[in-house]
Amino acid sequence: MATSIMISSNKFKYFVVLIAVVMSSLHTVECVGLDVGGEKGWATPQDEEMYNDWASKNRFKVNDTLKFAYEKDSVLVVTEEEYEKCRSAHPIFFSNNGDTTFTLDRPGLFYFISGVSGHCQRGLKMVVKVLEVASPPQPAPDQSSPVPASAAAATAAAAALTVFFPMLVGVIFM
Numbered sequence: 767m768a769t770s771i772m773i774s775s776n777k778f779k780y781f782v783v784l785i786a787v788v789m790s791s792l793h794t795v796e797c798v799g800l801d802v803g804g805e806k807g808w809a810t811p812q813d814e815e816m817y818n819d820w821a822s823k824n825r826f827k828v829n830d831t832l833k834f835a836y837e838k839d840s841v842l843v844v845t846e847e848e849y850e851k852c853r854s855a856h857p858i859f860f861s862n863n864g865d866t867t868f869t870l871d872r873p874g875l876f877y878f879i880s881g882v883s884g885h886c887q888r889g890l891k892m893v894v895k896v897l898e899v900a901s902p903p904q905p906a907p908d909q910s911s912p913v914p915a916s917a918a919a920a921t922a923a924a925a926a927l928t929v930f931f932p933m934l935v936g937v938i939f940m
């Protein structure tokens with residue numbers, strides 16, 4: 767008798783931990799790694815618009831990473847003006863190791879060009895727009911009608927049970 771109570775209380779602990787883990791993972795922002803240019807990589811394209819076409823087909827979020835695969839070339843991040851003029855003298859970022867991973871660490875526009883003479887002019891350049899961070903609405907603390915903590919906890923527990931009930935069942939009958 768005592769044993770079975772102990773087991774079910776252990777199962778309950780597992781369940782609580784499971785909920786905590788799943789809940790916290792829901793708040794983790796997923797980061798995506800994208801291969802620039804797909805299989806072709808970062809190389810002077812046939813079609814001058816290729817890289818901007820590629821970029822416009824993707825949605826970039828903060829902390830996504832771009833992977834540039836190339837040979838005998840380079841990846842630079844420059845200003846808009848330098849991008850337009852294919853100027854590579856004062857890059858914000860420079861890499862020529864052949865396998866560059868660049869983290870899109872802020873929302874807004876990033877201007878990539880090749881630093882190899884003539885390549886940017888022939889279309890080895892790309893503008894990437896990173897979407898603004900969508901912050902979840904922060905519910906302002908409501909002073910006028912405070913919800914009793916127990917009621918809030920009950921609501922949260924009910925929601926958790928609805929979502930995670932299949933898991934609970936799984937844990938108990940494991």
Ligand SMILES: *[C@@H]1O[C@H](CO)[C@@H](O)[C@H](O)[C@H]1NC(C)=O
Nearest residue numbers: 795796797827828829871899
């Ligand atoms: C991006 O990564 C940095 C460093 O890991 C982190 O501090 C920041 O919160 C992340 N931003 C987003 C929107 O995920």
